[in-house]
Amino acid sequence: MWSSGKTYGMVVNFLRRRQPADWSSVKEALERLSTDQAMPHSIFPDDPSGAVCWNDGIGISTFLNLLGPPVGWRIDLKNCILNPNAQGDLNSTNVLNVTRGFSRRALANGLARFHATASRPYDTSDRSRRLMLDILDSDDLVGGRYSLSNLIGSELVAESEDPEEYSLDPEILSTWLADLNEHLANVGYESLWAKAYRNIQ
Numbered sequence: 001m002w003s004s005g006k007t008y009g010m011v012v013n014f015l016r017r018r019q020p021a022d023w024s025s026v027k028e029a030l031e032r033l034s035t036d037q038a039m040p041h042s043i044f045p046d047d048p049s050g051a052v053c054w055n056d057g058i059g060i061s062t063f064l065n066l067l068g069p070p071v072g073w074r075i076d077l078k079n080c081i082l083n084p085n086a087q088g089d090l091n092s093t094n095v096l097n098v099t100r101g102f103s104r105r106a107l108a109n110g111l112a113r114f115h116a117t118a119s120r121p122y123d124t125s126d127r128s129r130r131l132m133l134d135i136l137d138s139d140d141l142v143g144g145r146y147s148l149s150n151l152i153g154s155e156l157v158a159e160s161e162d163p164e165e166y167s168l169d170p171e172i173l174s175t176w177l178a179d180l181n182e183h184l185a186n187v188g189y190e191s192l193w194a195k196a197y198r199n200i201q
Contacts, residue, residue, distance in 0.1 A: 020072020020094050023048055033066055038139075041101075041166065051079065051097035055166040056106045059137035060084065060098065070096070081173040082133050101168035104160055106141040107177050109153035113138075115189050116149055122181050151196035152189070156180055 030044050030052060039054035058066075060077065064087055069075050072094055075087040079099045088096075102110075113135050114122045122128055142150070157163035157180070167173055184192070 020089075020092065021070040026070045026073065026096065029067055029070065033063070037062075037066065039063075048094065048096065051099050053099045053101065053168050055101040055168070056103055056142055057100075058139045060100055061137050062139050063098070063100075064088075070094075079168075079170055081136070081170045081177070082129055083170070084133055099168050101166050102136070102173055102176075103142065103164050103166040104157050104176055104180070105153060105163045106136075106166075107173065108156040108163075108180050109141050109146070109150050110135050110138075111156065111177070111180055111184055112149040112152035112189075112192075113146060115184070121185055121189070122177075148193070148196050148200055151199055152192045155192045155195060156184060156187075 026048075027044070027046075033039075034042050034044055038057040040057050042052075042054040042057075043050075044052055060080070064075060069088040071089075072092050073088050074090055074092045074095050076095050076097045077084040077086060077099075079097065081102065110132065111122055114128075114132055117135070118128070118131060122132060140146075154163075167176070
């Protein structure tokens with residue numbers, strides 16, 4: 001949560017016409033963020049042509065809230081799964097590319113949470129996409145906050161060669177999500193829920 005001082009600073013910065021932040025200050029802010037937050041397998045570029053990348057860990061909303069975003073920069077998220085909207089100064093030519101990848105386990109947990117929230121299977125409609133984007137934006141997809149959904153997710157990836165395998169490639173992640181969704185439909189959410197509930201007792 002922002003302190004009153006930070007909030008005041010944000011208001012002042014909004015009201016003043018300022019020059020875009022230079023790359024060195026953006027890079028410094030990124031490096032501080034990487035040491036303070038959970039960003040597994042993180043990659044931070046030496047210049048703006050690269051991309052900030054990490055897997056699982058904090059959600060993109062948390063990342064952007066902590067980062068700023070920098071004045072005069074557009075945050076491009078086109079290489080993220082489900083293609084979230086860009087953030088920041090949408091008309092700027094200064095672009096910070098951000099990609100958050102996921103493990104198979106995180107996607108499986110996300111599917112379980114989707115079903116628990118929507119009471120229906122995931123599909124490719126805009127409504128489902130928006131809800132899945134919100135769920136995947138979680139800071140604890142592989143944490144212990146949603147123990148029942150996480151147990152269902154663990155069952156979904158139980159037969160995978162490597163449940164912890166991760167990728168930054170949105171096409172690969174979309175394929176994993178579709179495969180896991182099909183597997184969930186075949187096995188049945190209710191049967192996995194019952195099994196997970198017995199294990200949590």
